[in-house]
Amino acid sequence: MGQLDGTVAVITGGASGMGLASAQRFVAEDARVVIADLNVEAGERAVAELGSAARFIRCDVSVEADVASTVSLAVEAFGRLDVMFNNAGIGGAFGPITEIDVDDWDATFGVLVRSVFLGTKYAARVMIEQGDGGSIINTASVAGQSGGNGPQAYSAAKAAVINLSQTTALELAAHHIRVNAICPGLIFTPLMHAGDEAHAEGLMRELQPWPERGEGSDIAGAALWLAGPDSRFVSGESITVDGAITAAGTRLFGKLSGTQNLHRMTGMAHGTTGLPATVRRLDD
Numbered sequence: 001m002g003q004l005d006g007t008v009a010v011i012t013g014g015a016s017g018m019g020l021a022s023a024q025r026f027v028a029e030d031a032r033v034v035i036a037d038l039n040v041e042a043g044e045r046a047v048a049e050l051g052s053a054a055r056f057i058r059c060d061v062s063v064e065a066d067v068a069s070t071v072s073l074a075v076e077a078f079g080r081l082d083v084m085f086n087n088a089g090i091g092g093a094f095g096p097i098t099e100i101d102v103d104d105w106d107a108t109f110g111v112l113v114r115s116v117f118l119g120t121k122y123a124a125r126v127m128i129e130q131g132d133g134g135s136i137i138n139t140a141s142v143a144g145q146s147g148g149n150g151p152q153a154y155s156a157a158k159a160a161v162i163n164l165s166q167t168t169a170l171e172l173a174a175h176h177i178r179v180n181a182i183c184p185g186l187i188f189t190p191l192m193h194a195g196d197e198a199h200a201e202g203l204m205r206e207l208q209p210w211p212e213r214g215e216g217s218d219i220a221g222a223a224l225w226l227a228g229p230d231s232r233f234v235s236g237e238s239i240t241v242d243g244a245i246t247a248a249g250t251r252l253f254g255k256l257s258g259t260q261n262l263h264r265m266t267g268m269a270h271g272t273t274g275l276p277a278t279v280r281r282l283d284d
């Protein structure tokens with residue numbers, strides 16, 4: 001019996017990338033899954049591969065009626081809803097802040113934030129009615145944790161997703177509905193490499209301490225844990241899945257003068273006390 005036996009999940013953006021990897025993993029763990037996506041061809045291809053445990057619905061996650069229909073389909077097809085994975089996304093508006101078109105800004109927030117509001121609204125209604133809890137998982141990003149990791153609208157929208165996950169976690173806790181965010185780093189999906197895998201590999205090697213690239217299946221693993229009973233007491237959390245990119249920060253240590261060769265020696269520095277440092281060279 002799989003870890004998600006008896007579980008019904010909706011995965012938005014489930015036709016590609018980490019959403020597709022999550023749909024595949026969830027079905028392999030005996031869940032039944034509704035894939036909701038704008039890309040009809042890719043969505044239909046995905047459910048054809050996944051078989052009778054999966055359904056596809058064309059859905060624009062920024063449109064209220066589409067999200068409502070998606071949640072209804074899960075209940076009609078599979079009888080209930082346990083997991084709502086609000087994952088669909090785009091890069092959105094980009095360019096200098098002085099030039100960005102206001103409609104592009106709003107559309108970005110529509111796909112990245114309004115979608116999470118709508119997914120939470122309709123999923124929580126069903127989960128509250130069922131009376132036995134649920135798990136809502138929202139894909140944010142390391143771009144929402146600081147400046148510098150994405151365009152302005154994208155980063156601000158992902159920061160909003162992190163906060164919305166916290167506020168709704170508080171509100172829904174009494175119903176045993178958990179709400180958490182996943183913050184991926186560089187994950188090799190069509191959205192990230194945009195067809196230029198070599199460039200993306202190079203970027204990864206430059207920025208990411210972990211030697212192998214992040215795959216959709218790495219996000220699927222985090223989502224599986226958040227969907228299942230082992231994370232029963234985890235809510236309002238954002239889980240960073242990034243091969244230690246965030247942990248590395250700007251990596252000043254090793255660049256500041258005097259720190260470049262510290263991996264070749266060990267000892268104790270006494271700062272400006274006047275006491276001499278003890279130093280043992282490791283290659284001596």
Ligand SMILES: NC(=O)c1ccc[n+]([C@@H]2O[C@H](COP(=O)([O-])OP(=O)(O)OC[C@H]3O[C@@H](n4cnc5c(N)ncnc54)[C@H](O)[C@@H]3O)[C@@H](O)[C@H]2O)c1
Nearest residue numbers: 013016017018037038060061088089141184187189191192
């Ligand atoms: N790949 C990364 O490195 C990375 C890093 C951090 C966060 N993310 C986030 O992860 C999520 C998934 O991205 P991915 O990398 O798997 O990308 P992807 O492009 O492979 O998949 C995204 C899916 O979302 C769908 N989608 C886009 N807009 C939609 C809409 N309005 N309604 C319904 N479906 C829509 C697309 O058709 C596609 O199938 C996104 O929220 C993205 O912002 C990605």
